[in-house]
Amino acid sequence: MSERIESVLHEERRFSPPASFRASARIGDAATYQELYRRSLEEPDAFWSEVASELHWFRRWDAVLEWEEPFARWFAGGTTNLSYNALDRHVEAGLGNKVAFFWEGEPGDRRVLTYAEMLREVGTFANVLKARGVTKGDRVAIYLPMIPEAAIAMLACARIGATHSVVFGGFSAQALVDRIVDADAKAVITADGGYRRGKVLPLKPAVDEALQRCPSVETVITVRRTGSDVNMEPGRDHWWHDLAKHASPDCPAEPLDAEHPLYILYTSGSTGKPKGVLHTTGGYMVGTYLSTKHVFDLKPNDVFWCTADVGWVTGHSYIVYGPMLNGATQIMYEGAPTHPAPDRLWSMVDRYKATVFYTAPTAIRAFMKLGDAHPSRHDLTSLRLLGTVGEPINPEAWTWYRRVIGGDRCPVVDTWWQTETGAIMLTTLPGAHDAKPGSAGLPFFGVEPAIVDVDGNDVARDDGGYLVMKRPWPSMLRTVYGDDDRYRNQYWSEIPHVYFAGDGARRDADGYFWIMGRVDDVVNVSGHRLGTMEVESALVSHEAVAEAAVVGRPDEIKGQGIVAFVTLEGDRTGDDGLRSALRDHVAKEIGSIAKPDVIHFAEALPKTRSGKIMRRLLRSVASGEELSGDVSTLEDRSVVEKLTGAG
Ligand code: WTA
Numbered sequence: 001m002s003e004r005i006e007s008v009l010h011e012e013r014r015f016s017p018p019a020s021f022r023a024s025a026r027i028g029d030a031a032t033y034q035e036l037y038r039r040s041l042e043e044p045d046a047f048w049s050e051v052a053s054e055l056h057w058f059r060r061w062d063a064v065l066e067w068e069e070p071f072a073r074w075f076a077g078g079t080t081n082l083s084y085n086a087l088d089r090h091v092e093a094g095l096g097n098k099v100a101f102f103w104e105g106e107p108g109d110r111r112v113l114t115y116a117e118m119l120r121e122v123g124t125f126a127n128v129l130k131a132r133g134v135t136k137g138d139r140v141a142i143y144l145p146m147i148p149e150a151a152i153a154m155l156a157c158a159r160i161g162a163t164h165s166v167v168f169g170g171f172s173a174q175a176l177v178d179r180i181v182d183a184d185a186k187a188v189i190t191a192d193g194g195y196r197r198g199k200v201l202p203l204k205p206a207v208d209e210a211l212q213r214c215p216s217v218e219t220v221i222t223v224r225r226t227g228s229d230v231n232m233e234p235g236r237d238h239w240w241h242d243l244a245k246h247a248s249p250d251c252p253a254e255p256l257d258a259e260h261p262l263y264i265l266y267t268s269g270s271t272g273k274p275k276g277v278l279h280t281t282g283g284y285m286v287g288t289y290l291s292t293k294h295v296f297d298l299k300p301n302d303v304f305w306c307t308a309d310v311g312w313v314t315g316h317s318y319i320v321y322g323p324m325l326n327g328a329t330q331i332m333y334e335g336a337p338t339h340p341a342p343d344r345l346w347s348m349v350d351r352y353k354a355t356v357f358y359t360a361p362t363a364i365r366a367f368m369k370l371g372d373a374h375p376s377r378h379d380l381t382s383l384r385l386l387g388t389v390g391e392p393i394n395p396e397a398w399t400w401y402r403r404v405i406g407g408d409r410c411p412v413v414d415t416w417w418q419t420e421t422g423a424i425m426l427t428t429l430p431g432a433h434d435a436k437p438g439s440a441g442l443p444f445f446g447v448e449p450a451i452v453d454v455d456g457n458d459v460a461r462d463d464g465g466y467l468v469m470k471r472p473w474p475s476m477l478r479t480v481y482g483d484d485d486r487y488r489n490q491y492w493s494e495i496p497h498v499y500f501a502g503d504g505a506r507r508d509a510d511g512y513f514w515i516m517g518r519v520d521d522v523v524n525v526s527g528h529r530l531g532t533m534e535v536e537s538a539l540v541s542h543e544a545v546a547e548a549a550v551v552g553r554p555d556e557i558k559g560q561g562i563v564a565f566v567t568l569e570g571d572r573t574g575d576d577g578l579r580s581a582l583r584d585h586v587a588k589e590i591g592s593i594a595k596p597d598v599i600h601f602a603e604a605l606p607k608t609r610s611g612k613i614m615r616r617l618l619r620s621v622a623s624g625e626e627l628s629g630d631v632s633t634l635e636d637r638s639v640v641e642k643l644t645g646a647g
Pocket of ligand 1: 312388389415416
């Protein structure tokens with residue numbers, strides 16, 4: 001944390017919300033935002049009580065917040081249920097026939113599910129789980145493609161108080177083992193496979209492999225999606241449709257304590273194995289509900305499309321929970337965005353008349369590269385608002401998105417948040433604020449961010465520093481699952497008494513935040529967080545590898561790519577055969593997204609005299625930059641000369 005953080009981006013353009021958007025927006029001017037924001041900080045009890053009262057509670061809370069740093073209890077003493085609030089509440093209000101999901105499989109198959117149908121499916125599956133012995137407090141791993149059963153399974157867990165742990169379908173069997181073991185999951189919900197780029201991505205075989213090392217799992221429930229042949233272990237494995245046939249759709253939602261664990265989601269940090277970020281019930285519900293409503297300016301007739309996978313937090317907060325708590329109609333898509341043709345998503349925007357579209361900068365850059373012809377072929381005039389999340393967006397991609405997808409008509413919201421924050425923290429509100437391409441904007445309600453130096457002192461406007469949060473917020477993580485010390489150390493100790501986000505940022509004269517990226521050893525590949533340590537330990541677990549150092553380098557589409565520097569055991573020599581073996585090995589240990597783009601074989605890695613790998617140097621080598629800065633602590637200068645010459 002000693003390197004100076006310098007901001008190099010200077011972007012002066014501003015885009016005001018169109019008058020027509022403003023006129024019907026939930027929050028249509030900056031003064032209204034300002035007043036609500038002020039209230040959220042100065043009268044938090046009243047502010048959050050009002051928001052929470054828009055939702056159903058079986059028992060009202062005694063206190064809005066009990067805070068014993070770093071442990072928060074929001075809506076203490078209250079009982080509620082997210083599944084009830086996302087389903088029953090709407091059906092009881094007469095909205096049972098409203099579409100919850102327009103779903104499309106990659107091959108083109110379609111399903112439409114109303115809120116009443118979702119409630120029946122969720123109730124049925126909740127009863128299936130109960131019949132398999134899953135009860136309140138148990139952990140359930142979910143390893144599914146983007147099919148409605150993913151949302152159904154999550155909401156069924158939430159209904160009975162089982163804690164779900166969704167594992168992204170692109171992760172390997174080994175990654176699944178790590179997550180199942182850490183959470184001590186009792187059941188796994190999976191599918192025979194899913195469709196991706198015209199091929200079947202097998203899932204059940206990975207579960208079978210994983211379960212050889214997961215003694216806690218008693219039940220596996222498999223959705224038939226592709227019809228591929230799968231092995232079914234008698235006693236342990238069941239088909240979803242077989243179990244559902246005999247289950248009643250009636251399953252009253254369990255009143256759960258506001259702090260009951262809702263889910264664990266694993267995310268990469270700078271050290272060790274992925275962390276199990278724990279979210280609980282009441283505060284997460286209120287935070288995702290409110291942010292969805294205001295950031296996406298949701299109205300009853302909107303058709304909302306968040307393109308994230310449920311394997312990531314965006315799919316949790318802005319597909320399953322936030323939009324459903326708001327009773328929104330959504331689009332869900334299973335497959336690759338460019339299958340069978342580069343205009344797949346745009347044809348779907350047109351078909352379902354999507355009004356709000358939320359995606360990642362990496363996708364926007366990829367679409368931009370594919371060219372304007374694909375979106376231009378379709379009528380995108382139903383869109384009224386665009387959003388991005390996951391990594392800093394370059395102004396060029398931002399303006400392309402606004403012009404080509406948004407027809408120069410739609411505001412663009414750049415939303416900064418994290419798995420840990422549970423909900424959007426920094427953004428512009430689309431009807432209230434000017435947007436500046438490349439800036440995430442202003443704090444959302446109840447969020448008190450600051451930019452500080454290593455000692456926690458505020459830095460001057462426009463100076464770079466560490467992004468921190470000065471107070472707890474409802475949807476914050478409660479701990480790292482099973483490891484309160486790690487929670488305290490990672491998030492609340494780096495800089496005393498504030499939440500340390502791990503990002504560098506600056507704040508401009510208008511108070512807008514500009515995120516510069518991670519300041520720890522985390523790379524952001526296509527919006528997915530990967531710890532360089534994780535990739536290093538995967539590499540080192542290969543018999544040919546002695547030592548490995550992994551760094552990020554800028555990548556035009558993915559934001560960052562992965563470059564590995566590897567030294568080999570004994571007299572092994574590096575060649576392309578070994579390179580591809582190592583890439584496959586990393587895919588097996590973690591998943592394909594973690595495969596290094598480039599592997600450099602080196603005789604030695606540059607280290608300081610105290611033996612620390614000099615990542616700053618490696619980052620420069622990886623990006624092809626001139627080596628600059630201080631190399632006086634380098635132990636052996638010739639190592640660097642060899643590296644820069646190495647291929
Ligand atoms: C980065 C994704 C710039 C950031 C919701 C953060 C962003 C990490 C933005 C969290 C944004 C996310 N602008 N950077 N709008 N949104 N990030 O946990 O580095 O997968 O710390 O959550 O992504 O990634 P995570």
